[in-house]
Amino acid sequence: MPMPLRPPPIGDAKVLARYPFLPQAAEHTRGLLVENGISMDDLLSAAWLSDIRRKGDMRVKESVLHDDGIEQRSGDLSTELGRMSESLSFLYAMMVACATFDERVTARWAEGEATRADKLLGGDGVIFETIANTYLSDIQSEVMGGDTVYSIPLTDFIELCPRISGDYWRLPNRPLKDGWVEMGPSSGENSQQRLARLIKERIREDLRKRCNIRMEKIDEGFAERLSEPVGAILTILQSRATLDFDAGNATKSDWPPCMQSAIAELAMGENVNHSGRLFLAAISAALGIEQEQCASFFQGAPDFNPETTRYQIGHVYDREYTPAGCSRLKMEGRCPVSPGDDPICDRPKMKHPLSYVWWKQRNRSREEEQVDESKEETTETANP
Ligand code: SF4
Missing domain, CATH: 1.10.579 (DNA Cyclobutane Dipyrimidine Photolyase, subunit A; domain 3)
Structure with missing residues (x-):
C-alpha cells in the first residue's frame, strides 16, 4: 500500500518546521520563500542566509558521518526566524545532497533525516497520529493496561517490515486481527516508538524518491554554484x-x-x-x-x-x-x-x-564479479 495520496492537512507552522520532510511542509516552505522575498539565488549565496546554509551543510555532513542519524536539535521554533531556519536548512541540505549526483550521499542523507524523524516521532504526544496517517494507509489505537497500543493494516506491515531486522518485525510474531497488525510495546519501546520505527521506512523511501526527481531537474549551472559544499561532502564520504x-x-x-x-x-x-x-x-x-x-x-x-x-x-x-x-x-x-x-x-x-x-572502483568490482561468475560456470560445465 503506497503512502496516502492526500495526507491529512497540517497548519501548525511549528510542526511543519520541526518535521520539514513532511509532504505537507513543501507548500509551507515555498510560502516562506515568497513571504520573505528569498529567491533560490539568495538561498545559495545571500550573506544574511549564511547561518541557514551552515545548518543545512551540517544536516548533510552529519548524515554522512554518523550512522545514528542527524543529531541537530531544532532551533527555537516559537520564533519565525527559528522556524525559517529549520525549514530552509532542510531545503538547502536536500539541494546539496542532490547536487552531488551521488546516490550514496542522497541515501545517507535520507537515512539521517529519517532516523532523526524516528527519534522525534517516538516522543511526540501532539501530532504523532496525524503524521502516522501521512505515511500509512490507516492506524487504529486501543488503550490496553493504561497504555495506547497501535495497530496498522496488514498491507502496510507486509510492505515495510522486511526492511527491518529482528524477531518483532516478523509477521508470525505479531498479533493479527481482522487484517490489522498489533504494534505492541517491546525491547524497552512503547507502541508509539515501535510504530515510529516503521514509519521511518516510509520517510526514507519518500525522501529518496524526492531526491531522484530533484537530481533529474538540477542543471549544470545550479550544481556549479554548490560545488564547494558538494566537494566537502564528497571528501567526508571518501574518508569513511x-x-x-x-x-x-x-x-x-x-x-x-x-x-x-x-x-x-x-x-x-x-x-x-x-x-x-x-x-x-x-x-x-x-x-x-x-x-x-x-x-x-x-x-x-x-x-x-x-x-x-x-x-x-x-x-x-x-x-x-x-x-x-x-x-x-x-x-x-x-x-x-x-x-x-x-x-x-x-x-x-x-x-x-x-x-x-x-565509479572506477564500482566498475572494477562489477567486472571482478562477472569474472568470478564465468569461472564458476566453467567449473560447473567441466564437472557436471
Ligand atoms: S579529468 Fe578530473 S576534472 Fe576532468 S572530468 Fe575527469 S575527473 Fe573531472
Whole structure:
C-alpha cells in the first residue's frame, strides 16, 4: 500500500518546521520563500542566509558521518526566524545532497533525516497520529493496561517490515486481527516508538524518491554554484572507510586523469600551477595517501624544496582542504580530458574527481564479479 495520496492537512507552522520532510511542509516552505522575498539565488549565496546554509551543510555532513542519524536539535521554533531556519536548512541540505549526483550521499542523507524523524516521532504526544496517517494507509489505537497500543493494516506491515531486522518485525510474531497488525510495546519501546520505527521506512523511501526527481531537474549551472559544499561532502564520504567505497583501497588505476596528469607533469619537471598543486595535495589527503608519498609526487618539480613541500602538504592535510571540482579544474586548465577520452569523465553527472574514483572502483568490482561468475560456470560445465 503506497503512502496516502492526500495526507491529512497540517497548519501548525511549528510542526511543519520541526518535521520539514513532511509532504505537507513543501507548500509551507515555498510560502516562506515568497513571504520573505528569498529567491533560490539568495538561498545559495545571500550573506544574511549564511547561518541557514551552515545548518543545512551540517544536516548533510552529519548524515554522512554518523550512522545514528542527524543529531541537530531544532532551533527555537516559537520564533519565525527559528522556524525559517529549520525549514530552509532542510531545503538547502536536500539541494546539496542532490547536487552531488551521488546516490550514496542522497541515501545517507535520507537515512539521517529519517532516523532523526524516528527519534522525534517516538516522543511526540501532539501530532504523532496525524503524521502516522501521512505515511500509512490507516492506524487504529486501543488503550490496553493504561497504555495506547497501535495497530496498522496488514498491507502496510507486509510492505515495510522486511526492511527491518529482528524477531518483532516478523509477521508470525505479531498479533493479527481482522487484517490489522498489533504494534505492541517491546525491547524497552512503547507502541508509539515501535510504530515510529516503521514509519521511518516510509520517510526514507519518500525522501529518496524526492531526491531522484530533484537530481533529474538540477542543471549544470545550479550544481556549479554548490560545488564547494558538494566537494566537502564528497571528501567526508571518501574518508569513511566503513562505507561501500574504501578510499584506502583506491589503486593508482582508480585515480582520476586530472590527478594522474598533475603527477606526470611534475615528474617530467613541468611547472604545475598553484591550483594544480593544491588539488593534488588535497585529493591525495582525501584518498588517504600517506603524506610522504604525496611529497614524492612533487620531487620532479623545477622548484622542489623538500622542507617547503612537506610543510605545505602538512598544511593541506591538517586543514582537510576540499579538492576542487571538475568545473573549477576545467576553468583553471587542470582537466586533461576531452569528450570521448574517458567514459567516466564523459558521464553527464560527473562533477567531482572523487566521484571518478568511486565509479572506477564500482566498475572494477562489477567486472571482478562477472569474472568470478564465468569461472564458476566453467567449473560447473567441466564437472557436471
Ligand atoms: S572530468 Fe573531472 S575527473 Fe575527469 S579529468 Fe576532468 S576534472 Fe578530473
